[in-house]
Amino acid sequence: MNIESLLGASIDGLMLGFIYGLAAMGLTLIFGVMRVINLAHGPVIMLGMYTVYVLTSQFGWNPYLSIAFAVLLGLVFGVVMYFIAVHKVINAPELTTLLATFSVNLMIVGIATVVFTTTPHTVDVQLPSFRTGVITIQVTRVVSALIAIIVTASLYYFLYRTRIGKSIRAVSNNRNAAELMGINTSAILGLSFGLGTMLAAVSGGLIATLFGFNVLSGGGYETKSFVIVVLGGLGNPTGALFGGIFLGLLEGITTMYLPLGWVPVIEYVIFVIILLVRPSGLLGAR
Amino acid sequence: MSTATSIILEVENVSKRFGGLLALDKVNLGVKQGEIFGIIGPNGAGKTTLFNVINGVYAPTEGRVKFNGQDVTGLQPFHLCRRGLARTYQVVRPLGELTVRENVTVGACFGRENLPLEEAERVADEVIDFVGLTERKDMLASKLNVAQKKRLEMARALAARPILVLLDEVLAGLNPQEVADMLFVVRKIREQGVTIIMIEHLMHAVMNLSDRVFVLDYGAQIAEGTPKEISNHPRVIEAYLGDPKVAERFLEGAA
Amino acid sequence: MRTLPNISFWLLLLVVLGVAAIPVINGDATLRENLFTILMLVTLASSINIIMGYTGYVSFGHIVFFGLGGYFAFYLMQNFGVHVIPAALVGGVGASLVALLLGVPVLRLRGAYFALATIGINEAMRAFMNNFEPFGGALGMFFNFSVYDLYGGAKNAGQLAYYAMIVVTLATIAASFLVKKSKFGLGLLAIREDQDAAQVLGINPARAKVMTYAISAFFPALAGGIYFFKNGIIEPGIAFDLQRSIESLVMVMLGGYGTVTGPIVGALVFDRIRSALITAPPIELGSFSINLSNFHLVVAGVLLLLVVLFVTAGVIGWLRQTFPATRRFLE
Numbered sequence: 001m002n003i004e005s006l007l008g009a010s011i012d013g014l015m016l017g018f019i020y021g022l023a024a025m026g027l028t029l030i031f032g033v034m035r036v037i038n039l040a041h042g043p044v045i046m047l048g049m050y051t052v053y054v055l056t057s058q059f060g061w062n063p064y065l066s067i068a069f070a071v072l073l074g075l076v077f078g079v080v081m082y083f084i085a086v087h088k089v090i091n092a093p094e095l096t097t098l099l100a101t102f103s104v105n106l107m108i109v110g111i112a113t114v115v116f117t118t119t120p121h122t123v124d125v126q127l128p129s130f131r132t133g134v135i136t137i138q139v140t141r142v143v144s145a146l147i148a149i150i151v152t153a154s155l156y157y158f159l160y161r162t163r164i165g166k167s168i169r170a171v172s173n174n175r176n177a178a179e180l181m182g183i184n185t186s187a188i189l190g191l192s193f194g195l196g197t198m199l200a201a202v203s204g205g206l207i208a209t210l211f212g213f214n215v216l217s218g219g220g221y222e223t224k225s226f227v228i229v230v231l232g233g234l235g236n237p238t239g240a241l242f243g244g245i246f247l248g249l250l251e252g253i254t255t256m257y258l259p260l261g262w263v264p265v266i267e268y269v270i271f272v273i274i275l276l277v278r279p280s281g282l283l284g285a286r
Numbered sequence: 287m288s289t290a291t292s293i294i295l296e297v298e299n300v301s302k303r304f305g306g307l308l309a310l311d312k313v314n315l316g317v318k319q320g321e322i323f324g325i326i327g328p329n330g331a332g333k334t335t336l337f338n339v340i341n342g343v344y345a346p347t348e349g350r351v352k353f354n355g356q357d358v359t360g361l362q363p364f365h366l367c368r369r370g371l372a373r374t375y376q377v378v379r380p381l382g383e384l385t386v387r388e389n390v391t392v393g394a395c396f397g398r399e400n401l402p403l404e405e406a407e408r409v410a411d412e413v414i415d416f417v418g419l420t421e422r423k424d425m426l427a428s429k430l431n432v433a434q435k436k437r438l439e440m441a442r443a444l445a446a447r448p449i450l451v452l453l454d455e456v457l458a459g460l461n462p463q464e465v466a467d468m469l470f471v472v473r474k475i476r477e478q479g480v481t482i483i484m485i486e487h488l489m490h491a492v493m494n495l496s497d498r499v500f501v502l503d504y505g506a507q508i509a510e511g512t513p514k515e516i517s518n519h520p521r522v523i524e525a526y527l528g529d530p531k532v533a534e535r536f537l538e539g540a541a
Numbered sequence: 542m543r544t545l546p547n548i549s550f551w552l553l554l555l556v557v558l559g560v561a562a563i564p565v566i567n568g569d570a571t572l573r574e575n576l577f578t579i580l581m582l583v584t585l586a587s588s589i590n591i592i593m594g595y596t597g598y599v600s601f602g603h604i605v606f607f608g609l610g611g612y613f614a615f616y617l618m619q620n621f622g623v624h625v626i627p628a629a630l631v632g633g634v635g636a637s638l639v640a641l642l643l644g645v646p647v648l649r650l651r652g653a654y655f656a657l658a659t660i661g662i663n664e665a666m667r668a669f670m671n672n673f674e675p676f677g678g679a680l681g682m683f684f685n686f687s688v689y690d691l692y693g694g695a696k697n698a699g700q701l702a703y704y705a706m707i708v709v710t711l712a713t714i715a716a717s718f719l720v721k722k723s724k725f726g727l728g729l730l731a732i733r734e735d736q737d738a739a740q741v742l743g744i745n746p747a748r749a750k751v752m753t754y755a756i757s758a759f760f761p762a763l764a765g766g767i768y769f770f771k772n773g774i775i776e777p778g779i780a781f782d783l784q785r786s787i788e789s790l791v792m793v794m795l796g797g798y799g800t801v802t803g804p805i806v807g808a809l810v811f812d813r814i815r816s817a818l819i820t821a822p823p824i825e826l827g828s829f830s831i832n833l834s835n836f837h838l839v840v841a842g843v844l845l846l847l848v849v850l851f852v853t854a855g856v857i858g859w860l861r862q863t864f865p866a867t868r869r870f871l872e
Contacts, residue, residue, distance in 0.1 A: 037653050088850050094653040095599055099794065099849045102787065106842030113835040219783075223664060226657065261672045261679070268665035275658045276646045341741065367743035375741075381734035392731045395724050396743030403724045446743060 008135040015145035017248020024228035024240035026199030032235030033172040033192040042222025043108035048204025067205040074201025078194030300349030311506040324496030332505040372448035382428035397446020453484040586792040586804035591757040594799035597733035602663030608780030610762025611769040629766030636762030644751040667781035681776025702771040797855030
């Protein structure tokens with residue numbers, strides 16, 4: 001264990017952390033705006049992965065162009081999902097929306113299993129890696145991290161600098177008041193949900209360029225998102241970003257000292273402990 | 287007034303702070319057994335907070351609460367219920383998916399006498415008759431109107447066979463006939479020997495009914511005494527002066 | 542109204558017992574296998590109902606107790622030659638203790654947070670067992686066949702497992718009934734409707750919830766001990782299968798939570814639909830052949846969504862609401 005490998009693992013984890021943070025922001029955005037925990041989050045990440053897979057392997061698209069398409073697909077999917085499964089029960093207790101989003105989870109995974117079966121798939125991205133000293137950095141990771149950062153920045157710009165973004169923030173603050181001020185809350189809620197799923201889909205697409213996956217992979221990343229969201233505070237996008245970076249670093253460093261199999265244990269245990277001790281997250285809920 | 291009336295509830299120097307807000311400011315009061323003790327005050331004065339501290343929903347930031355001679359400060363609400371302190375809510379909280387009978391049975395089961403199910407049902411039936419809800423015994427609680435829900439709330443509290451009952455604005459939202467009916471029930475409760483503390487905004491009711499009245503404003507006591515004394519009290523009139531009708535009623539009460 | 546063991550209680554137990562006895566009488570092995578699965582699902586669904594239907598706390602990760610019971614019992618049977626019945630009982634008690642310990646902090650959470658925490662617990666347990674060498678790690682444990690000698694061979698062991706499962710299922714149904722109709726159950730209902738109001742009425746919610754959670758953990762653990770005994774192999778992925786956990790939840794929602802018969806109906810319907818899908822011939826669409834065996838997830842999802850959106854009370858709940866006369870015998 002020398003400083004260079006530690007540094008290498010940290011940089012690696014950091015870059016991955018941006019992608020984790022992106023996914024987690026999708027989850028926390030939905031919760032922040034409408035207090036719904038989207039249990040279909042994992043499968044949507046998986047949808048992003050498979051969008052990239054299908055476009056690159058069946059239609060020969062460039063992987064990063066496919067990710068752009070995943071953006072669109074994720075957005076549209078989320079809006080549709082919102083109006084079919086969530087809108088009717090939006091004011092019901094949190095458990096009802098939990099079950100409703102979970103039902104969509106089952107449907108997505110079910111259809112995907114029928115179409116793609118459970119065999120693993122990969123997306124081939126031919127980009128070099130370069131070395132500085134003893135540290136090897138894969139360009140794919142750098143590109144993915146950069147894309148994640150760009151999307152994050154765009155999201156912030158959208159939320160804080162545009163009129164629709166302001167409407168979203170109004171609705172998440174006080175839905176009734178926003179409605180009274182003439183904001184079409186249903187449309188905004190649908191859009192927000194779509195944004196949340198969009199972020200999930202994009203992160204899935206990015207992950208697909210880095211690792212292999214199958215139809216059940218969404219679950220693992222969903223749990224990471226939950227851990228991050230709970231760490232950073234439900235409804236707090238900045239918290240999700242920092243939480244993601246933290247988790248990425250944590251993963252990167254612990255894999256140097258512990259066998260890979262223990263990483264999920266640590267993540268789940270952190271998750272449960274934080275839920276029990278500080279449900280509002282380390283950085284405080286929105 | 288008998289010479290040996292004991293103090294059933296003592297609130298000693300109770301303050302309650304929520305972050306920067308001082309909701310209760312060194313409140314002191316003593317309620318005698320068998321009396322009807324009224325608490326009035328403008329909106330936001332801290333009356334419901336006081337009830338919440340007495341019945342254990344909040345622990346006071348400072349001060350002590352003594353019930354029936356024992357220090358019960360900070361005990362959880364179910365402990366207080368089992369010792370004989372019952373409470374109704376200002377915004378009624380019926381157990382919606384249960385029938386009226388089931389609701390009141392809950393009160394009887396877990397109250398002071400800790401009855402088994404069958405006996406509790408018998409007690410529940412008695413109490414339901416007492417408050418006049420017999421016809422609606424098997425209706426789902428969520429389907430009652432406001433006046434009936436208020437009676438259900440009271441029945442549930444009484445089924446626990448309390449020594450002291452805290453009534454939080456039982457008359458709010460009722461029309462004059464319903465008010466008269468409810469006051470009748472309150473008097474019946476007192477006749478059974480139960481001590482009553484009631485928060486009320488309906489001046490004529492609380493002045494008519496109470497043996498003594500306690501006035502809260504901004505969390506602090508501004509007056510205590512018989513209804514007659516209170517209605518003449520300058521500070522009380524000042525606190526309510528924002529509402530000329532109320533001040534008028536005070537002066538009427540004094541005349 | 543609330544008198545303990547009344548006619549519907551005994552009737553229900555008799556019906557279940559009667560149906561379960563059919564393969565014993567006519568020796569139909571396939572039927573016995575199917576019923577074994579259905580009985581196990583009924584046990585799982587009923588035990589989730591004990592915590593969810595009566596307190597309103599939805600245990601998403603409830604399968605963790607199935608897995609724990611399975612692992613504890615398996616370990617005893619494998620390494621100490623313990624008979625399946627006491628081994629399963631030890632597993633049941635062990636799981637209940639875990640539920641008691643975890644329940645105290647976890648049940649302080651409300652609603653969705655609790656649901657998420659139970660998922661986290663199940664996943665943590667699965668990941669842990671994956672790495673825990675004394676319990677076999679990722680490969681799990683498996684019997685060498687001499688273990689079955691204690692019962693006179695694998696065939697006898699299979700029969701014993703079936704009888705044991707019948708008993709466990711009947712016990713779960715009985716427990717579900719008793720909890721619901723007792724004073725304890727009334728307190729739980731009050732907690733479900735309005736926990737704060739229940740406190741003011743003299744109920745200690747923390748204690749009631751934790752006890753219920755411990756009770757609800759006992760039965761799936763027993764089922765787990767028996768199931769893996771029959772299987773002869775246990776591994777983390779199967780023992781702590783989150784999908785199976787959610788399926789049990791769907792069964793409860795489908796049949797009607799808060800009722801005793803609801804989970805039974807839900808388990809039966811769900812299992813039949815799944816079997817139909819698995820054994821259905823593939824659909825031919827031009828050059829594509831779609832295999833429906835994995836479609837049961839989609840069906841589960843659609844059913845769940847329909848129930849959540851339109852018939853929250855499930856089949857039995859809807860019946861009880863629409864035809865009040867049924868309230869008397871359809872608990």
